[in-house]
Amino acid sequence: MPCPGSNCVDGITWYSPNFTQPGEFTFCEECYNQFVRITPLIVYMLIFVFHIGNCDFSSNVKQQWLIAVSKNDINIFREYVEPKLGRNKPCPGSNFVDGITFYSPNFTQPGEFTFCEECYNQFVRITPLNVYMRNDGIHNGNCDFSSNVKQQWLIAVSKNDINIFREYVEPKLGRNKPCPGSNFVDGITFYSPNFTQPGEFTLCEECYNQFVRNTPLSVYMQSIESQSGNCDFSSNVKQQWLIAVSRNDINIFKGYVETKLEHIRGLRDRAARLQVSLSQELQRKQFLITSQHNYRIMANIDNISLGGDEPSYEYSFNGSRYNSSSNVEAARIQIQIDESSRIFNNYLAELRLLEHEIANLWY
Structure with a gap:
């Protein structure tokens, strides 16, 4: 028989989802055969032989069913049907209740931040951001979907950006690490203005959430995820x-930051040149130490083989000829080593001062 639609008829075989009561929500045999029978979700259907009824498989219902079939997820259909049956319990608000299906964002732990089924169906289910929610099942709990939370959710939905909601929720969960200031730390999410290079000027998550996130200028900030760094958001910057x-x-x-960054870039260029000089001086010192060691070995060999009489030898320098020995050369090289150490330490001290100035320039 053709689908009776909303007309009550008799003598038809009816089908209904197994999460409903008999006769509460029914499909006629025509709709069942056309849209349900050959799908994997057929296992969730029950048959009710002849009785008087009508077919609830309207175009809207059909649309939700086909979505559920395409994703092979009966819960999509169930979450559409059950509110229509008037079963939803009212939102408990901050009161703890039992026997309610709760939902939570997938970036939280179960029970950490929950929506009741009523709020989920009213504000979340039909939005594109519902893909970031999970069904935590029936358990004890309360609904955290307050008016303030709802406001942030609706903003996120209007911009189709779950991060807006996430950045509101996570600080409420007490996860933010305190601002590290000028101390270098690891494992913190940092933010930086989009007119800077990543890591060139950074805000910690705590400062971002407190001073930036809810301002219209937050659109000029970018997240650079977890990394090592420090927070440049000093009182002057703030x-x-x-x-x-x-x-x-x-x-x-931007004008304030870029002026500082120009100075920092100059300091970093100087620091890079010092690093090169340090490396070169260290190589020179190592060469001198190796040469001195070789001369001392030669002196020891001569002492042993000649009974303490170390031979001398001539060498030329700038057109003049000089007498020398292994011990004399070792002593002469020691003077050069001492001078190299002095130069190296001066470079190192200057580099440390530059690093300190760079790290504290914002403070």
Whole structure:
């Protein structure tokens, strides 16, 4: 028989999902054979032989069913059907209740941040961001979907960006590590203005969430994920940022930062040259030490073979001829080693000062 639609008829075989009561939500045999029978989700259907009823498989229902079939997930269909049956319990708010299906964002731990089924169906289910939610099943809990949370969720939905919601939720969970200041730390998410190179100027997550995230100028920031670094958002930087925010003009902040960065780049160029000089001086010193060691070995061999009378030899330097010996050469090289050590230590001290200046330039 053809589908009766919303008309009540008798003498038809009916089918219904196994999560409903008999007669609560029914498919006629025509719709069942056409849309259900050859799908893998058929296992969730029950047959109810002849009774009076109508077919609830409307075009809207069909659309949700086909989505569920395409993703091989009966829960998609179930979450559409059950609210239509009027089963949802009211939102418990901050009260702990039992026997409610809860949902949570997939970037949280189960039970850490939960939505009740009522709020999920009303605000989450039909949005594109519902793919970031998971069903935690029925358990004890309360609903964290307060008016403030709802506001952030709706902003995220309007921009189709789950990170807006995530950046609001995670600080509430107490996960943020404290600002490291000028100390280098590992494993923190850093942010930087999009007019800088990654790592050139960084804000820790704590400072970002406190001073940047909810401002209109946050669009000029980029996340550079977990890495080693320090936070450059000192009180001086913060002051310039707040001025820029108050005037809604990123160029105020950009001008301040780029002036500092230009100075830092000059310091880093100098530091890079010092590193080269350090490396060269270290190689020179190692060569001198090796040469001195060889001369001392020669002197010891001569002492043993000649009974303490070390031979001398001549060498030329700048057109003049000189007498020398292995011990004399070793002593002469020691003077050069001492001078090399002095030069190396001077380079190293200057490099340390530069590194300190670079690290604290924002403070």
